[in-house]
Amino acid sequence: MNVALKLVTLAxxxxxxxxxxxxxxxxxxxxxxxRTPDGHPDLQGIWTxxxxxxxERPAGLKGKEFFTEKEAAENEKRVLGMSSWERLGxxxxxxxxxSQYGLDLSQAKVAxxxxxxxxxxxxxxxxxxxxxxxxxxxxxxxxxxxxxxDGPENRPLQERCLIYYSEGPPxxxxxxxxxxxxxxxxNRVAILQEMIHSARIIPTDGTPHLPPGVRQWMGDSRGHWxxxxxxxxxxxFTDKTAFFGSTAGLHLTERFTRVDQDTIVYExxxxxxxxxxxxxxxxxxxxxxxxxxFEFACHEGNQGVANTLSGARAKEKxxxxxxxxxxx
Amino acid sequence: xNRKSPAPGKAGVLIACASLFVTMAxxxxxxxxxxxxxxxxxxxxxGVVTEMEWVNPHSWIHIDVKGxxxxxxxxxxxxxxxxxxxxxxxxxxxxxxxxEVVVAGFQARDGSNRAVGQSVAFADGRKLFxxxxxxxxxxxxxx
Numbered sequence: 001m002n003v004a005l006k007l008v009t010l011a012x013x014x015x016x017x018x019x020x021x022x023x024x025x026x027x028x029x030x031x032x033x034x035r036t037p038d039g040h041p042d043l044q045g046i047w048t049x050x051x052x053x054x055x056e057r058p059a060g061l062k063g064k065e066f067f068t069e070k071e072a073a074e075n076e077k078r079v080l081g082m083s084s085w086e087r088l089g090x091x092x093x094x095x096x097x098x099s100q101y102g103l104d105l106s107q108a109k110v111a112x113x114x115x116x117x118x119x120x121x122x123x124x125x126x127x128x129x130x131x132x133x134x135x136x137x138x139x140x141x142x143x144x145x146x147x148x149x150d151g152p153e154n155r156p157l158q159e160r161c162l163i164y165y166s167e168g169p170p171x172x173x174x175x176x177x178x179x180x181x182x183x184x185x186x187n188r189v190a191i192l193q194e195m196i197h198s199a200r201i202i203p204t205d206g207t208p209h210l211p212p213g214v215r216q217w218m219g220d221s222r223g224h225w226x227x228x229x230x231x232x233x234x235x236x237f238t239d240k241t242a243f244f245g246s247t248a249g250l251h252l253t254e255r256f257t258r259v260d261q262d263t264i265v266y267e268x269x270x271x272x273x274x275x276x277x278x279x280x281x282x283x284x285x286x287x288x289x290x291x292x293x294f295e296f297a298c299h300e301g302n303q304g305v306a307n308t309l310s311g312a313r314a315k316e317k318x319x320x321x322x323x324x325x326x327x328x
Numbered sequence: 329x330n331r332k333s334p335a336p337g338k339a340g341v342l343i344a345c346a347s348l349f350v351t352m353a354x355x356x357x358x359x360x361x362x363x364x365x366x367x368x369x370x371x372x373x374x375g376v377v378t379e380m381e382w383v384n385p386h387s388w389i390h391i392d393v394k395g396x397x398x399x400x401x402x403x404x405x406x407x408x409x410x411x412x413x414x415x416x417x418x419x420x421x422x423x424x425x426x427x428e429v430v431v432a433g434f435q436a437r438d439g440s441n442r443a444v445g446q447s448v449a450f451a452d453g454r455k456l457f458x459x460x461x462x463x464x465x466x467x468x469x470x471x
Contacts, residue, residue, distance in 0.1 A: 093367060093446075094446060095361035095365060095433075095434060095446060096406070096407060096408060096433070096444055096445055096446050096447075097447050100408070100447065100455055100457055101387075101407055101408025101409070101413060101457060102408070102412035102413055102415065102416040102457065103408050103409070103412050107412070107416075149363070158359075159359040159360070161385065176408075176409070176412065177409060177411050177412060194411060196384075196385065294410075294414055294415070295384075296384045296385070296409070296411060297383075297384055298384050298385045300383045300384060301381060301383025301384055301385065301386060301387075301388060302385060303386070303388070303404075303406070303442070304359035304385070304386070305359070307364040307365075307436055307437070307438070307442065308359065308360065308363040308364045310436075310437075310438040310440070311363060311364055311365075311366075311436060311437025311438050312363070313438070314438040314439060315437065
């Protein structure tokens with residue numbers, strides 16, 4: 001593996017406006033990072049996980065885990081030149097101009113990377129589902145078919161302002177506002193997500209996990225230090241927050257390594273034998289940004305659920321009237 | 329209303345939760361635009377701002393639109409989340425009541441006077457907010 005070499009050589013790459021190059025591999029000893037009085041790396045600050053590479057490796061880059069420096073620069077330029085709708089693969093015409101509202105990726109600070117996907121390893125994709133998971137998903141789909149618009153309970157969690165897909169754990173870049181704040185104390189670490197407002201308070205004092213019977217939407221997280229890496233172990237999930245179809249048995253390991261003053265390498269490994277044939281790991285570079293985070297009281301102005309449901313009722317009514325006309 | 333019937337409701341909850349992560353690609357915003365607004369009902373409104381709600385997850389611009397018959401009709405127009413606008417340096421006084429604006433967007437599926445503002449401009453053609461050109465855009469203010 002010449003990953004370290006690749007990471008180091010990227011420092012020499014001239015970078016485009018708004019991006020931050022990384023200057024060293026996570027494995028190498030950080031030159032000068034801030035530390036807290038207890039000697040641990042200081043992870044505190046406001047960070048963004050905005051990324052120019054997708055979670056899963058595009059089919060066209062199969063087998064290619066890293067770009068060359070030139071390819072990485074080209075990819076970055078290409079992605080930042082796309083509209084958000086184009087980048088996220090929307091087939092529909094754009095419903096609103098993200099750029100006008102300051103929400104385009106090109107308007108955010110983004111870490112440069114040689115990676116072709118956030119998921120690491122030769123495949124760069126979420127592993128295949130187990131037979132059990134395929135059956136489970138098919139049964140869920142069958143039960144749900146035709147009921148997606150029955151009521152608020154049938155709508156996705158993020159539409160209901162309960163939890164956003166990017167909040168995790170594990171954390172992922174969001175479509176926009178991928179901002180988070182880390183606050184560190186000797187015995188705990190807090191992570192606050194701007195979208196859509198969740199805060200995790202993670203003990204790092206060696207207290208054990210909650211009993212298995214206690215299940216939480218964001219699981220139960222316990223942190224400890226392995227050298228200069230903060231490692232967070234999360235269990236006790238519910239089945240309400242399935243992560244790419246996972247069960248309540250999901251086991252997550254997150255690692256935070258501050259590699260320089262501007263960058264934290266955040267890595268997570270997701271393991272759920274009832275869902276995937278093997279564990280998988282993704283790596284995201286968090287870049288320091290100016291504060292503050294702004295409050296995101298999501299339900300304050302959440303017209304989305306009501307509009308969606310009234311839209312569905314109107315559609316049903318129109319269909320019923322059309323059927324009546326036909327039967328006349 | 330049949331949504332209280334327990335069986336499908338419960339099943340629906342399960343899949344809704346599962347789809348939180350499974351269907352990430354279309355999750356551009358926090359909700360499905362296609363379910364809320366009708367791409368087949370494009371509209372263009374010229375009106376006077378009565379209020380801009382700086383609320384999450386989406387801002388809402390309220391405008392009064394005078395029809396050809398002289399009758400005034402109130403519309404609500406959905407925009408982006410205000411956090412990024414704040415970050416770009418805009419604030420509550422950036423779109424005062426009385427401003428004349430032109431909205432190009434799509435009407436709500438239920439046919440009510442609500443729309444999503446694909447593009448919102450002042451009467452003289454300048455776009456509102458001009459995201460990206462304000463200080464701090466692209467996060468470069470700390471460089």
